[in-house]
Amino acid sequence: MVDTADFIIVGGGTADLLLASRLANDLPDHSVLVLESGPSHPDNTHLCQYDRYQAIYRPDLDYGYVSTPQPLLNDRQILYFRGKGLGGSSNINFMAYLYGSAEDYNHWADIVGDESWCWDHSTKRRFKEIETYHMNMTGELVEYADPKPDDHGHNGPVDISLLVQLENGVPCLFDVAVEYGMSPNPDLNSGNPMGIGVSPSTFFEGYRTTSEKVSTGRTTDNLKIFTDARITKILFDRSRAHAVETRDGRQLVAKKEVILCAGSLDTPKLLLLSGVGQSEELxxxxxxxxxxxxxxxxxxxxxxxxxxxxxxxxGICLDDRNKFEADSAAVQATRDVWAIDGSGLVGLHNSNFLAAWLNLPGLYETEEFKGLDGAWQEFLMREAVPHYELGIGGPRIPPTYVIPDGTSYFPLALFGMNMQSRGEVKLQSGNPDDHPLIDLNYLSHPFDLRVMTDSIREGMKFLETAPGLGSQFTRYILSPKKQAFIREQLLPVFHANGTAKMGKPDDLQACVDTSFRVYGLENLRIADLSVCPLTPK
Known part of the structure; x- marks a missing residue:
């Protein structure tokens, strides 16, 4: 391992490797060093797109983080999946590729006082730069998705697929939702996500797109990537970050900058271990x-x-997938085909995901909404800001549930948007080997419980009355009719953010400026989701 580099990037996850490649290519006279605490993953079995909902359960790909007991969730300790090794959480995420609303970024710009974060100013262009959209918009498929090619990138490093394959059952589900009254959205990544559409996904030709996969073949002589390189501390010369220290005590010097990309749970942990944070806590x-x-x-x-x-x-729309999943011999046989060339039914099932972004009737009249500050109220009332998301036709939950003979199964995911509760990441001790303490603090704000309660109401109405569903509805696997259901079943979406948030200089909770520089320190930036001042949709 080299002892010095111009830029040292701590972390080799979703954002890190793209950033490193970009730096190395744009600055060929400068050296870039990436230090990833986990291993590489030469075994590509986790890249099968069929396993988009199951990769999180592989211990070789996940750090096994668990929250502190959550008093408002029946004292449950909740698994918080975080990708381990080169590629980070791009190895285990659900592969949905969604920008969010243009209004998210406009509000972001308002919060941080910098118009460069506005959607039209630069954010939309940045998405186009990193992506290559693969679209099969021919014939009847334009009924389900019809994005404008000029609105998306076609030469970026990240492969994105949209209806390259059409899973049986997806057209049926789409038609049911539209007949029910949801507006079709031909491009969920247009900046306005409202309505129902097909989610683009981070896979191509049967294989998951990961940042490790993207970086393969893009390395240059001035870029070095090391795995199993655990960083435990940033070293400072007064206010200047000048080096990092490895688990075995080795010091690696950054001649220009240290860039933290360890994620929203481990970036704050590393800062705290380095003496950057609330002094009394340290x-x-x-x-x-x-x-x-x-x-x-x-x-x-x-x-x-x-x-x-x-x-x-x-029989309902997803019966083909359900029958396939129930036949373990068929699944293995098609896995064998996939291992050869990425084809077969394991490359078809779970290839499409329908998502609907919707508003909640009557939300603006509730006491919970009226209790929000004026800026949040104004933001939530903007035309392209959804209150919740319906995920239609996702994974079987729980995964062990066996569908009884003669019945059909349908999962409906309900995602709460614009959550107001805020948690905290703290040190368990000064020992870098200890996991951080993760207090999610869900439902601590009454608005969040209102959104989830009303979202469940709307989801039940859809399942029980939608054409083609309601007449065949029998029962729920777990009764959702009481708030006890929420407290027992509520889970994260694993989009942790905000733990080193971007903000104006007079914001006492802000950690970085709009160029990702850590306030009060030199040569130190943070470039991961911990800087987000709000959670994009």
Whole structure:
């Protein structure tokens, strides 16, 4: 391993490798060093697109983080999946590729006081730069998705597929939702996600797109990537970050900048271990404060969700997938085909995901909405800002559920948007080997419980009355009719953000400026989701 580099990037996950490649190519006279704490993954079995909902359960790909007991969720300790190794969470995410609403980025710009974060100013262009859209918009497929080619990128490093394959059952589900009254959205990534559409996905030709896969073949002589390189501390010369320290005590010097890309859970942990954070908190763990920055680890935000699993009396749209999953021999046989060339039914099932972004009737009249500050109220009333998402035809929950003979199964995921509760990431101790303490603090704000309660109401109405579904509805796997269901079943969406948030200089909780530079320190930036001042849709 080299001892010095111009730029040292801590982390080799979803954002890190793209950033490293871009830096190395744009600055050929500068050296870039990527340090990933986990291993590489030469075994490509996790790349099968069929396993988009199951990769999170592989211990070789996940760090196994667990939250602290959550008092408002029946004291449950909740698994919080975080990708381990080169590629990070791009190895285990659900592969949905969705920008969010243009209004998210316009509001982001308002929060941080910088118009360069506006949708039309630069954000839309940045998405186009990193992506290559693969679209099969021919014949009847334009009924389900019809994005404008000029609105998307075609030469970026990240492969995105949209209806390259059409899974049996998806047209049926789409038609049911439209007949029910949802507006068809031909491009969920247009900046206006409202209505129902087919989600683009991060896979191509049967294989998951990961940042490790993307970086393969894009390395240059001035870019070095090391795995199993655990960083435990950033070293400072007064206020200047000049080096990082590995688990075995080795010091690696950054001649220009240290860039943290360890993710929303481990970036604050590393800052705190380095003496950057709330001074009083640091001293309780025997850590000498290097820089008082009280927002480190605070403001942890996420989407949340529950899944309504329902049984029906007769064949419904997803029966082909359900029958395939029940035949383990057939699944293995098609896995063998996939291993050869990425084809077969395992490359077809789970290839499409329908998503609907909707508003909740009557939300603006509730006491919970009226209790929000004026800026949030104004934002939530904008035309392209949804209150919740319906995920239609996703994974079987629980995965062990066996569909009884003679019945059909249908999962409906309900995702809460614009959650107001904020959690915290803290140190368990001064020992870098200890996992961080993750307090999700879900439902601590009454608005969130209102959104989830009303979302479940709307989801039940869809399942019980939609044409082609309601007449065949039998029962829910778990009864969703009481708030107890939410407290027992609510889960993260694993979009953790905000723990080193971007903000104006006078925001005492802000950790970075609009160029990702850490306030009060030199040569240190953060470039991961921990900087988000809000959670994009």
């Amino acid at each position: 001293t309780t763990h025997g850590i000498k404060p290097a820089h008082h920055l009280p927002g480190v680890g605070k403001n942890l935000a996420d989407h949340v969700h529950v899944i309504l699993g329902a049984e029906f009396t007769a």
